[in-house]
Amino acid sequence: MPSLSEVYRAHPVHVQHKHPDLNSLQELPESYTWTTTQPQDQTNNNNLNHTVPVIDLNHPNASNLIGHACRTWGVYQVLNHGVPITLLHDIQRLGETLFSLPSHHKHRAARSPDGVDGYGLARISSFFPKLMWSEGFTIVGSPLHRFRQLWPQDCHKYCDIVMQYDETMKKLAEKLMWLMLESLGITEEEDLKWAGAKGQFKKTCAALQLNSYPTCPDPDRAMGLAAHTDSTLLTILYQNNISGLQVHRKGTGWVTVAPVPGGLVINVGDLLHILSNGLYPSVLHRVLVNRVKQRLSVAYLCGPPPNVEICPHENLVGPNQPRLYKSVTWNEYLGMKAKHFNKALSTVRVCGGMNEEMD
Ligand SMILES: O=C(O)CCC(=O)C(=O)O
Numbered sequence: 066m067p068s069l070s071e072v073y074r075a076h077p078v079h080v081q082h083k084h085p086d087l088n089s090l091q092e093l094p095e096s097y098t099w100t101t102t103q104p105q106d107q108t109n110n111n112n113l114n115h116t117v118p119v120i121d122l123n124h125p126n127a128s129n130l131i132g133h134a135c136r137t138w139g140v141y142q143v144l145n146h147g148v149p150i151t152l153l154h155d156i157q158r159l160g161e162t163l164f165s166l167p168s169h170h171k172h173r174a175a176r177s178p179d180g181v182d183g184y185g186l187a188r189i190s191s192f193f194p195k196l197m198w199s200e201g202f203t204i205v206g207s208p209l210h211r212f213r214q215l216w217p218q219d220c221h222k223y224c225d226i227v228m229q230y231d232e233t234m235k236k237l238a239e240k241l242m243w244l245m246l247e248s249l250g251i252t253e254e255e256d257l258k259w260a261g262a263k264g265q266f267k268k269t270c271a272a273l274q275l276n277s278y279p280t281c282p283d284p285d286r287a288m289g290l291a292a293h294t295d296s297t298l299l300t301i302l303y304q305n306n307i308s309g310l311q312v313h314r315k316g317t318g319w320v321t322v323a324p325v326p327g328g329l330v331i332n333v334g335d336l337l338h339i340l341s342n343g344l345y346p347s348v349l350h351r352v353l354v355n356r357v358k359q360r361l362s363v364a365y366l367c368g369p370p371p372n373v374e375i376c377p378h379e380n381l382v383g384p385n386q387p388r389l390y391k392s393v394t395w396n397e398y399l400g401m402k403a404k405h406f407n408k409a410l411s412t413v414r415v416c417g418g419m420n421e422e423m424d
């Protein structure tokens with residue numbers, strides 16, 4: 066079975082590799098200027114009831130609350146998730162240290178043209194004519210080689226933090242997957258064979274994406290990360306205490322995901338959308354930037370083993386619930402995403418046109 070790195074490598078996207086040091090720019094260059102004059106691009110500040118659900122994982126009814134959030138938002142925040150706050154602070158400090166290195170130093174660990182790991186612009190940049198006001202660092206597997214390029218002395222110390230973060234997130238992802246499946250009525254290990262013995266999701270694959278959004282001289286015309294859905298089963302996102310993440314909700318528009326201290330944001334990804342036969346829609350999200358504070362986020366992008374067929378679960382398909390999606394492996398889906406980007410989900414729909422998913 067191919068590794069996740071090999072899978073990404075098989076579906077390259079062409080991202081510009083040289084970019085200016087954003088911290089050194091006093092004005093927003095034309096190449097970074099986005100025009101967000103469309104009414105549907107504006108943030109909905111009108112209704113305070115429109116807030117992303119925050120769920121205590123110790124709540125006896127957590128699974129149902131999660132199910133409701135997935136159906137109505139495709140995103141929720143969790144508290145009492147069991148990830149030590151010290152570990153969240155450690156990964157945040159690692160990100161801060163990494164992104165505050167001088168530009169030429171960060172470029173020592175630059176992503177190669179057909180590679181996935183290392184320092185560079187967001188992979189989705191290739192789909193937009195304008196550049197995004199952010200920089201990223203992607204980790205797939207061990208970051209040792211990359212960290213040696215950045216920190217010859219301290220690479221093991223930073224590696225340990227990433228490994229611990231990865232292990233802890235894997236456990237949380239497993240727990241969340243079962244809570245979400247349970248809320249769909251999928252409760253037996255037998256019901257999802259690829260999850261493995263005892264349904265432990267031991268073979269899930271993941272990438273870690275560190276994102277930095279430096280302060281911006283003209284935030285209203287810039288874009289930190291353009292609107293996209295994640296090509297995952299689920300994404301676990303840690304954001305430092307700075308707002309910027311927004312999710313799109315039908316009928317409401319763009320809603321800011323206010324940071325909750327110690328909380329984690331959980332996005333439904335495209336593969337869970339498919340697995341749930343569209344009951345849990347993957348959430349469209351974007352990141353805006355600000356003038357005064359650098360924002361940092363760490364996304365744990367979790368998917369199935371790359372060659373496992375993901376299809377709408379049989380419990381969710383019947384005479385009154387037609388099957389809406391074809392089977393697809395994560396590997397194949399990443400290929401579709403690299404080609405069709407936000408239309409990828411429509412291309413695996415059984416019936417219906419390309420425009421059904423995005424409106
Ligand atoms: O920075 C964020 O809050 C979101 C990051 C994100 O959407 C991603 O890395 O896919």
Ligand SMILES: [Fe+2]
Nearest residue numbers: 293294295350
């Ligand atoms: Fe994302």
